Amino acid sequence: MKKASVCAALLAAVMAAFASLPAAWGYFTTYTQVRGGLPIYLGHETEIHEEVSDMTKHLTIENQEDSSVVFVRARGFSDSAHPLTYTCEVEGDWKEGDDGFWYYQKPLAPGETTSTLHVKIDLPAGEPEEGDNFNVVVVYESTLALYDAQGNPYADWSMILDTYEEGA
Amino acid sequence: MNKRKRAALPVGTLLLFIAAIALLLTSTIGSAQAALTYFSEVYTTKVDLYNIGVTLMENGQTVAFRDYGNEADGNWEEQGTVLLANMLKEGERLQLGRAYPEVLAVKNSGSIDEFVRVNIRKYWVTVKDGVEQKNLDLSPELIKLELDNEDKWVEDPAAATTERMVLYYTEALPVGEVTVPFSKTLTIDGQVAKYVTKTTVKENGKTITRTTFDYNGVEFRLDVEANAVQTHNAEDAIISAWGRQVDVDKNDQRLGLR
Numbered sequence: 001m002k003k004a005s006v007c008a009a010l011l012a013a014v015m016a017a018f019a020s021l022p023a024a025w026g027y028f029t030t031y032t033q034v035r036g037g038l039p040i041y042l043g044h045e046t047e048i049h050e051e052v053s054d055m056t057k058h059l060t061i062e063n064q065e066d067s068s069v070v071f072v073r074a075r076g077f078s079d080s081a082h083p084l085t086y087t088c089e090v091e092g093d094w095k096e097g098d099d100g101f102w103y104y105q106k107p108l109a110p111g112e113t114t115s116t117l118h119v120k121i122d123l124p125a126g127e128p129e130e131g132d133n134f135n136v137v138v139v140y141e142s143t144l145a146l147y148d149a150q151g152n153p154y155a156d157w158s159m160i161l162d163t164y165e166e167g168a
Numbered sequence: 169m170n171k172r173k174r175a176a177l178p179v180g181t182l183l184l185f186i187a188a189i190a191l192l193l194t195s196t197i198g199s200a201q202a203a204l205t206y207f208s209e210v211y212t213t214k215v216d217l218y219n220i221g222v223t224l225m226e227n228g229q230t231v232a233f234r235d236y237g238n239e240a241d242g243n244w245e246e247q248g249t250v251l252l253a254n255m256l257k258e259g260e261r262l263q264l265g266r267a268y269p270e271v272l273a274v275k276n277s278g279s280i281d282e283f284v285r286v287n288i289r290k291y292w293v294t295v296k297d298g299v300e301q302k303n304l305d306l307s308p309e310l311i312k313l314e315l316d317n318e319d320k321w322v323e324d325p326a327a328a329t330t331e332r333m334v335l336y337y338t339e340a341l342p343v344g345e346v347t348v349p350f351s352k353t354l355t356i357d358g359q360v361a362k363y364v365t366k367t368t369v370k371e372n373g374k375t376i377t378r379t380t381f382d383y384n385g386v387e388f389r390l391d392v393e394a395n396a397v398q399t400h401n402a403e404d405a406i407i408s409a410w411g412r413q414v415d416v417d418k419n420d421q422r423l424g425l426r
Contacts, residue, residue: 027405
């Protein structure tokens with residue numbers, strides 16, 4: 001048999017052998033996949049309610065129904081001749097901070113309202129006279145409730161949403 | 169003048185070529201012929217089938233699996249549900265910073281031992297009219313999956329990005345066994361509340377500045393894909409299937425990333 005014939009025969013044999021190999025080269029593999037997720041709600045809206053009687057402002061703050069859980073704080077500003085005195089409707093609900101703000105101690109769930117903080121305007125000696133003019137402004141703020149790993153809520157007062165207006 | 173004469177093809181060579189072509193053609197139908205001869209009312213035969221399968225477990229419950237069918241007919245038995253479906257109670261909202269239990273593990277639901285790995289992806293999406301759009305401006309790092317048993321689940325640093333991590337289980341997983349968990353908890357970092365955008369508009373002669381949360385209303389996503397491959401010829405199988413070079417100890421079958 002000539003050399004060319006031998007080569008052709010060998011080539012044919014190798015091709016025939018390799019034709020069945022791809023199946024043997026496959027490996028057992030599999031996979032499975034799953035996913036999930038949840039929405040994040042950060043928006044919150046609160047409203048302050050003020051009533052005045054006997055030279056005292058009675059403050060409550062309401063968290064709106066569709067809001068997130070928040071913490072709130074409030075304080076009053078007045079001139080030096082009319083200092084303010086704070087008392088709580090429910091002992092311990094409000095506590096004074098080092099910055100002059102009074103902090104509501106409990107997180108405020110959607111739809112909840114704080115107990116009342118009374119802000120009494122102290123007058124100089126004697127009854128106010130006609131023409132006496134003074135101004136007391138109450139400022140309040142809210143911040144989104146954050147949680148520790150165990151789910152205990154706390155406030156981070158470095159995160160406050162601002163909405164303010166300028167102009168006429 | 170020389171006349172060149174072309175040599176005639178020898179008969180032997182021609183016969184060999186015909187034989188080669190016949191061999192090639194019949195090599196692909198040999199198994200089909202064999203199958204036909206198996207069927208007999210007289211004789212029975214027993215064939216052991218080697219099926220691979222993998223199941224993903226969340227907090228002890230099966231959430232997805234894909235097993236090669238017992239009929240060995242090329243069909244797969246598979247099912248997938250949703251991750252985090254029981255993370256919150258009805259009507260409850262996600263609490264930022266809270267560590268929710270998210271214990272994830274892999275089970276060998278096939279009939280051969282296997283090596284497994286998991287691909288984990290975390291990202292944010294904006295959903296509008298039911299259509300999800302990936303939000304690349306928000307940080308996947310604020311979606312924190314706390315890993316567990318990091319001595320047995322090794323992260324591939326070459327595959328790691330802020331969005332993706334790939335963990336390799338360093339032991340062969342026997343049939344029916346469950347790995348130790350690769351995660352403990354899932355937390356959405358409270359830092360998401362620090363990302364805000366201020367917008368200023370003029371309305372009725374007033375300049376109004378509003379600050380809004382960048383992450384308000386977006387949704388986070390956690391994708392987990394479990395991969396399994398045979399332990400036989402594992403190094404070759406893994407480079408072929410997963411494209412990753414590994415070393416597998418021949419004695420204790422421990423897997424290490426190369």
